[in-house]
Amino acid sequence: SQTIHQWPATLVQPVGSPLSLECTVEGTSNPNLYWYRQAAGRGLQLLFYSVGIGQISSEVPQNLSASRPQDRQFILSSKKLLLSDSGFYLCAWSVRFGLNVWGNSGANVLTFGAGSRLTVL
């Protein structure tokens, strides 16, 4: 079966410090990988997604970056954290999105990790 791991689970960092959150997936190959952020009292915001090694799509301008050095590894980084970077970061994976006969993506479910809570002070 497939599993997804995120770490660290909790992180407290000062403003201006670097960040590295790591996510790995087991039991599948060539997954789509995602980073979402959930700010306090708000919904989920898609930050990055990746369809393959070295292929990263960024959704919003920010001081965060993502990398995919291996097929099942996805890393979220920052060189200098801001207060506004505080939040709950969720990694997710899915099988390759494809279109069914109705022209939609079918039941391409996202499976989430347990999340990493980042507090920037």
Add this chain to the structure above:
Amino acid sequence: GNSVTQMEGPVTLSEEAFLTINCTYTATGYPSLFWYVQYPGEGLQLLLKATKADDKGSNKGFEATYRKETTSFHLEKGSVQVSDSAVYFCALTDTGRRALTFGSGTRLQVQP
């Protein structure tokens, strides 16, 4: 672009009450629709899904029907339990971005 609108919470109910959480969407094409649940301090778990119009997704007593004519996917449960207390997210597939677009979430609090 695609978007999802959920009713604002928190929704506070007594145990065994009937639950409805409204969700409407805006999308091009024919997206798949999902409900995810987030228990305190945890990631999101898929609750149910529907892939085409008039499909009904169901799981753990929860149900939602894909209504294309009203662009809605309301979540219902006939009798809630304290253990159902969580945040519920409605979502749809965004084929162009190969990702899910989520609503803002609705917090449900069930009191004994």
